[in-house]
Amino acid sequence: MTTSTKRRRTAVRLLAPLVALGLVATACGSDDDGDTGADTSTDVAATDVASTDADTGGEVADGATIRLRGQDFSEAITIAEVYGQFLQAKGYDVEILTPAGFRTEALDGIANGDLDLIIDYIGGTQSALAPDAEPSADPEAIVATLQEPLAGIGATMVDFSPATDGDAMVVRGDSEASTISDLAGLDYRLGASAQCPERPQCLIGLESPDVYGITFADYVTIEFGPLLGEALANDEVDAVIWNTTAPQITEQGFKVLDDDKGLFPAQNIAPILSAAIIEAYGDQLVTDLNELSAMITTDDLLAWNTETDIELRESDAVATDWLTEKGLI
Amino acid sequence: MIGARVRAAPGQTAVPRDIGFFEWFFDADTWTDPGGILDSLRETIVLCAIVTAVAVAVSVPIASYLAHHGRFEVSSTWAVSISRAIPTFAIAALLVPWSLERGWGFEPWPIFIALLLLALVPIYLNTYTAVRQAPGGPVDAARALGYEEHHVLTRVEFALGASLIFTGIRVAAIQVVATEPIRAFLGGDGLGRYVRDGFGQNNNTLVIGGIVLIGGLAALTGLTFVLLERLVLPTGVRRLARQQGEQR
Numbered sequence: 001m002t003t004s005t006k007r008r009r010t011a012v013r014l015l016a017p018l019v020a021l022g023l024v025a026t027a028c029g030s031d032d033d034g035d036t037g038a039d040t041s042t043d044v045a046a047t048d049v050a051s052t053d054a055d056t057g058g059e060v061a062d063g064a065t066i067r068l069r070g071q072d073f074s075e076a077i078t079i080a081e082v083y084g085q086f087l088q089a090k091g092y093d094v095e096i097l098t099p100a101g102f103r104t105e106a107l108d109g110i111a112n113g114d115l116d117l118i119i120d121y122i123g124g125t126q127s128a129l130a131p132d133a134e135p136s137a138d139p140e141a142i143v144a145t146l147q148e149p150l151a152g153i154g155a156t157m158v159d160f161s162p163a164t165d166g167d168a169m170v171v172r173g174d175s176e177a178s179t180i181s182d183l184a185g186l187d188y189r190l191g192a193s194a195q196c197p198e199r200p201q202c203l204i205g206l207e208s209p210d211v212y213g214i215t216f217a218d219y220v221t222i223e224f225g226p227l228l229g230e231a232l233a234n235d236e237v238d239a240v241i242w243n244t245t246a247p248q249i250t251e252q253g254f255k256v257l258d259d260d261k262g263l264f265p266a267q268n269i270a271p272i273l274s275a276a277i278i279e280a281y282g283d284q285l286v287t288d289l290n291e292l293s294a295m296i297t298t299d300d301l302l303a304w305n306t307e308t309d310i311e312l313r314e315s316d317a318v319a320t321d322w323l324t325e326k327g328l329i
Numbered sequence: 330m331i332g333a334r335v336r337a338a339p340g341q342t343a344v345p346r347d348i349g350f351f352e353w354f355f356d357a358d359t360w361t362d363p364g365g366i367l368d369s370l371r372e373t374i375v376l377c378a379i380v381t382a383v384a385v386a387v388s389v390p391i392a393s394y395l396a397h398h399g400r401f402e403v404s405s406t407w408a409v410s411i412s413r414a415i416p417t418f419a420i421a422a423l424l425v426p427w428s429l430e431r432g433w434g435f436e437p438w439p440i441f442i443a444l445l446l447l448a449l450v451p452i453y454l455n456t457y458t459a460v461r462q463a464p465g466g467p468v469d470a471a472r473a474l475g476y477e478e479h480h481v482l483t484r485v486e487f488a489l490g491a492s493l494i495f496t497g498i499r500v501a502a503i504q505v506v507a508t509e510p511i512r513a514f515l516g517g518d519g520l521g522r523y524v525r526d527g528f529g530q531n532n533n534t535l536v537i538g539g540i541v542l543i544g545g546l547a548a549l550t551g552l553t554f555v556l557l558e559r560l561v562l563p564t565g566v567r568r569l570a571r572q573q574g575e576q577r
Contacts, residue, residue: 194529198344220435221525222516227425231516234429 064280068117069097078304081319089329111153116277123265137262154275161293166267168244173253179260189218191237205263247306373519381502384448392453396460397482409453417443435516448501455497459490492570499554507547
């Protein structure tokens with residue numbers, strides 16, 4: 001399994017520009033496929049959950065296996081390993097499945113009853129399950145819009161973590177700006193992906209006088225990924241829309257500007273559980289998950305990504321080291 | 330500078346997702362706005378024309394010289410062909426960080442080099458074949474008449490193979506036009522931006538528009554070269570090429 005993970009990561013590295021074409025390999029993209037997939041399977045989910053309950057009866061409490069699958073990009077793979085190994089150490093029966101797919105597949109897995117635990121980014125979950133709801137920089141506001149659609153697919157989101165992997169305005173370390181508002185008079189060249197110009201939470205909000213009112217000297221479309229860092233480091237652009245946990249930010253001495261007007265939606269990580277597994281294990285499982293989520297920080301995500309993507313370590317080893325260091329296993 | 334870059338003005342209004350293809354495509358502003366279709370077309374055509382011209386300037390002299398002297402037939406055609414085994418996108422993508430580190434920017438070098446490697450192949454192979462397989466009769470006759478060797482090449486072998494060489498250039502130009510849109514995925518623009526933005530913004534109108542434009546330009550390129558061949562090549566040479574084709 002470790003070999004295949006390694007090979008996959010190498011392949012991802014080589015094919016990154018290609019992959020970036022179709023897949024927004026981050027939590028940030030608005031995921032319009034996600035809602036259709038999840039919606040159509042709602043009915044199936046309801047019956048599946050019911051039948052699971054009926055079939056397994058009373059013995060589910062000690063025998064239920066928590067099936068956990070990470071989304072298929074390095075940060076999510078490490079997150080899945082952290083949650084999985086933590087629960088295993090607590091004595092739960094956990095099966096950490098080979099990472100596959102992205103948000104759509106994860107939510108479908110919960111809805112279909114194939115998975116019991118996934119970890120997602122709340123802003124992304126919102127764009128998939130409640131696309132008409134107002135995105136917000138306040139995680140509580142986002143979570144409030146999610147309870148109903150999650151219940152619709154037989155799932156529950158427990159407490160979100162302070163750790164967040166959201167959109168970020170990234171500039172070179174020597175920039176005089178420290179907040180996004182500071183960019184107003186700087187006439188910067190902006191680099192971002194093709195999604196940005198049409199999104200209110202991106203270029204539209206940055207330029208709108210109602211939000212930031214910034215005028216950029218140029219807008220360069222750059223595929224999401226390492227190319228953003230290359231362009232920034234080599235003075236092709238002066239600012240890029242990246243994500244808060246891109247490991248190149250620390251590696252190359254970039255800095256993340258403070259989103260002082262709350263434009264970018266909150267993207268805290270949060271576990272989503274199937275109703276069946278909550279029923280099987282009760283509140284103890286929720287309490288344990290909340291304990292772990294509270295301990296993970298954005299800096300941890302950044303450190304994990306640096307270890308997996310820059311130092312090329314295995315996700316499961318990174319997870320074990322972090323849990324050991326925190327005294328959680 | 331190769332591929333003069335005119336970018337969409339920052340803050341250009343995004344194309345609405347529910348706009349119909351015809352409504353968008355046949356709106357004059359869609360074409361004439363800064364960063365509109367005309368600008369993209371110009372960027373694409375300039376780059377493709379330069380790439381094809383350089384490929385001709387490099388391939389034709391080398392291929393015809395080597396073919397005339399019968400040198401490196403296997404090794405050179407093998408080496409040229411093998412370069413096609415590496416996808417053009419991979420070559421361009423690998424060259425981008427290299428170019429950025431040198432301060433040369435996203436464009437034009439990575440996409441230029443990648444497209445040039447693509448264009449060299451059909452032109453080189455066709456030129457080599459055309460000269461190598463020129464009919465022995467006329468070539469011997471020219472030598473008997475006292476033609477110097479370079480005149481045998483330029484006045485006889487070249488003339489007899491002109492149609493085949495022209496085909497190579499036409500194929501190369503079409504391939505270059507059809508492949509150039511990858512630059513939109515590597516920090517550039519050109520016609521590929523409609524496909525890129527369409528995918529990124531989940532806007533099928535843009536994707537279809539991009540495909541129509543790219544396919545249309547490639548088809549027009551082919552047509553232009555066919556007409557050019559009619560104009561440039563003497564009727565006799567074209568008839569000869571047809572006859573040779575029948576004999577083979």
